[in-house]
Amino acid sequence: MQKTYQKSVDVEVPVPTAYAQWTQFESFPEFMEGVDEVRRTGDRLTHWRTSIGGVTREFDAEIAEQRPDERIAWHAIDGVRQAGVVTFQRLDETRTRVHLQLELETEGPAETLAAASGIIGARIHGDLKRFKEFIETHGPATGERRSRIDPPTQSAPPVL
Template identity: 50%
Template structure:
């Protein structure tokens, strides 16, 4: 098991930084090797990525989510990948300190070799730097979800009960959205997530 922790200071208030991070389907725009993230519902994600040259897929479950503070997840299938991203206002609230802590289990010779060379750690640091550039360039979040997930609330039996509390959705740049891609007002899927209108700002 490899544990890594990286931080970056973003010149955007915590509310906007947190909202952007909840747009999980935008992750391939700034995360190296991530090919696709699909939001299955409020607390479940499916990932597809290249890790040390090997294509991997896994499911993840959000087990703790507090707006403007933290999001914690655990892998439920496939590659071992658990972690927490936390958000803290700094410089009088003008900026945000984003800290990403991950537990990663390398599998196979290629991934173990990559782990020894700290390739994964370097990638995480690069992802945070690209996220910083992404949100600073945009100036505000492309969407957001202000719901809350409390530890123990998540349905362990599958995708039935969402186990979330709070407001399902907030107004982003392109309309009312929930977690996932930026959306158009009035065009939301059954989980409350907006549909991608293709207006994500360039990095």
Template identity: 50%
Template sequence: MTRKVEKSIDVDVPVTTAYNQWTQFEEFPRFMGGVREVRQLDDRRTHWIAEIAGVQREWDATIVEQVPDRTVAWAATDGTTNAGTVRFAPLDTERTQVHLLLEYEPEGLVEQAGERLHLVDRQAESDLARFKEYIEGRQVESGGWRGTIAPDRLPSEEADLPDPAARHRADTDEEPPPPETEPEEATARIPASRDAVGPR
């Protein structure tokens, strides 16, 4: 059965700084207690080694949605069942709310016992607190990935969407404008700062 954990924290840095730092996946072990290693395989794929409820797990994950200064979402593709979404909301020009949603499925007796003790819940809260301490201590991101990844749309979702051309014809006799096209994925990295730490 899939479990969900949601936690939020306010950090005293601009939204761009908080977002950029979160895209530096290889630095996650610096503030995530259960994460042993993250390797960036390419712009969308990462390899994780982590301890979940006392059990070491290893898996690959794919970024399924990414919107600069707003959202980073990922899902495991093998090795374990988990997914997560982080949303960033500016509170003002110098403060940001970071909201974390984790979805996972406990595997085995040890993880199920850890679930009863709310170990993942506590770990998520602790990780956000360490992220706050980490980024506020630096006051500048160590790098950032500013690309956009659109979420894959399910066929059923496509069927439910209204036809913009039909809607236009209902409102006016004019021909509908040509549809706007956006690239599904745009790559735009910003360089790491000179005082960057950890491998890139």
């Protein structure tokens, strides 16, 4: 079952701070439920270990596009069918709207039930709320990735 989720949260930090923290993929387990580990394995690549409905999965994802202070788009390249984009919208000098769009294809009865019952949508909403708490209470990001990554010119999975 394929489903698209769209959620937003307003955070009380400027765009560069919100963006910088989101580029720290290794910190995702601190605020994302079910994300056990994320590690960078290359300039465009990350390796993920997640748990949904008691099912643990590992997969690699490729950053398809990255525009500093604007957006990050990615897609899984093995293990799961997933693609997403996070955008950062300046509300004023000190506030940012973080908008997440995630396209996910569930596999197996546990994940399908989690999607159908709204558990995955609620989890994503909770992740964004925890990101808000995390970024507003932890101060400046611990690091950042300011490099720009353009979409590949060859045929690739669609970027949302």
